[in-house]
């Protein structure tokens with residue numbers, strides 16, 4: 001556990017090749033896009049300081065995240081009016097998680113490539129992870145490679161295995177059963 005930051009995932013760390021990496025933005029949008037690492041990191045930067053809560057009971061406080069606001073990506077792709085939810089697909093064997101679009105548009109949600117002043121470590125989702133401070137950490141998808149806007153909600157990896165779809169730490173909304 002480096003720097004008091006537990007790691008939790010499926011045990012696969014995708015390798016990062018900045019020349020091959022892309023972020024695909026698709027689904028119910030006017031302008032689907034595929035961004036290279038150079039294009040993504042040229043987008044206007046955003047930062048947020050937030051706590052991070054795993055559903056299994058640990059938290060990591062005061063994380064400084066730097067990256068690109070979710071809203072910047074939505075502005076690029078222009079979701080259609082019918083788009084209501086978003087599915088994030090990741091580089092570790094297709095881990096997915098789902099969130100309502102209106103929550104992702106909050107100004108504390110970002111795609112982070114730096115953490116506490118350093119490039120995001122690969123084992124913590126580098127080069128790029130989603131950060132959703134108001135939800136349990138399994139919604140903060142590591143190694144994000146695809147952002148798909150959808151009309152109907154699509155439960156992700158943990159959501160189909162019994163974790164709550166809303167994942168609100170303040171009401172300790174952990175499980176769907």
Ligand SMILES: Nc1nc2c(c(=O)[nH]1)N[C@H]1C(S)=C(S)[C@@H](COP(=O)(O)O)O[C@H]1N2
Nearest residue numbers: 007008009010054090095124137138141142
């Ligand atoms: N792609 C991917 N993202 C993921 C996971 C995962 O297994 N794969 N695990 C989730 C869970 S349950 C938690 S608690 C956090 C842990 O993030 P960390 O390993 O950086 O602490 O990542 C979340 N995002």
Ligand SMILES: [Mo]
Nearest residue numbers: 008054055138
């Ligand atoms: Mo977790």
